[in-house]
Structures are given as structure tokens and as C-alpha cells.
Amino acid sequence: MKGVPLLLNGAIKIVREDKKGEEILLYFLERGDTCASSFASAISNNKCGIRAIAEKESEIIFLPKEKLDEWLVKYKSWRNFVIDSYNIRLNEMMETIDTLAFMRMDERLYKYLTDKAQILRETSLNTTHQDIAYDLHTSRVVISRLLKQLENEGKIKLNRNKIEILEF
Structure with missing residues (x-):
């Protein structure tokens, strides 16, 4: 990832794809959301293990990865946003696991x-x-x-x- 997406408008579904090309829905992003996997990918320079698909017309800005570390130190509100984003996505992932494991x-x-x-x-x-x-x-x-x-x-x-x- 060369940047971190911030969804201004629209809706995006985030899916995980296996080696055979089969997918499973992980969660949805809506206005004001970002994808925690994108942060990790941008910071570590590793390939992101998810795929994003627009569910309706969407508007996204990409925040440059060069600014991520700087903004984490410089802006408390940005640091809180990043931490909150990780927390939200982690909770959604746990909900997805619960849904798969415990729901008919x-x-x-x-x-x-x-x-x-x-x-x-x-x-x-x-x-x-x-x-x-x-x-x-x-x-x-x-x-x-x-x-x-x-x-x-x-x-x-x-x-x-x-x-x-x-x-x-």
C-alpha cells in the first residue's frame, strides 16, 4: 500500500481471498472509516491480505504513508483515530468469527x-x-x-x- 484510504462517502466491503480465489466477507467500511489492514501494510511495506470492493459509488482519499508515523507522534487526534480504527476492525473480525462459529x-x-x-x-x-x-x-x-x-x-x-x- 502506498497510502492509507479514508472513505469520505460510499460503502466498501472488505473480503479475504484464499489461494484458490475463494472469498469470505470480513466487514464493511462506511463514511469516515479506514481499513486497519491498510495501516499495517503501509507501515510494514508488506502486501495487504485483503481486497476492497465498492458496494456503491464511493469517494476515497489516500493518506501518504510517509506521513503516518509523523502524524502519529504529532497529532493526538490522529493517533486516537488510528487506535480506534484498529479496535473497531478487531471487534468486527471477532464478530465475523462468532458469526461463522456460532450462527446457523x-x-x-x-x-x-x-x-x-x-x-x-x-x-x-x-x-x-x-x-x-x-x-x-x-x-x-x-x-x-x-x-x-x-x-x-x-x-x-x-x-x-x-x-x-x-x-x-
């Missing part, structure tokens, strides 16, 4: 949908069953069946390439 797939799916709606600030999500399956690291067939179940429970309404969240 239908619960994971509904949490994913409501989290995404909240980040995008939209109750109507333009997405496909296959895209959701990629994010949750499962099959499209499983997602389609569980989406139909959620629709029958009155939590969502399914349309072609669109899911409307009815309950939060």
Missing part, C-alpha cells in the same frame, strides 16, 4: 442482509443470490432456499436481483 446459515444470511442495508443506508439491496453466496462462502442454492424462507417469515421481499428488507 439462516441467521448469518439475515444478519448479512440487515448489516448491508444499514451500511448502504437502503432497505432495498440490488444483489444476486450468487453474489450473496460468494460473500457468505456457501452455494447459491442454499442462499436461494434461505431467502425464500426469510420471505415466508415476512422479513424480506424478493424481486429480480433485488431484496427488500422489511424487518430490522
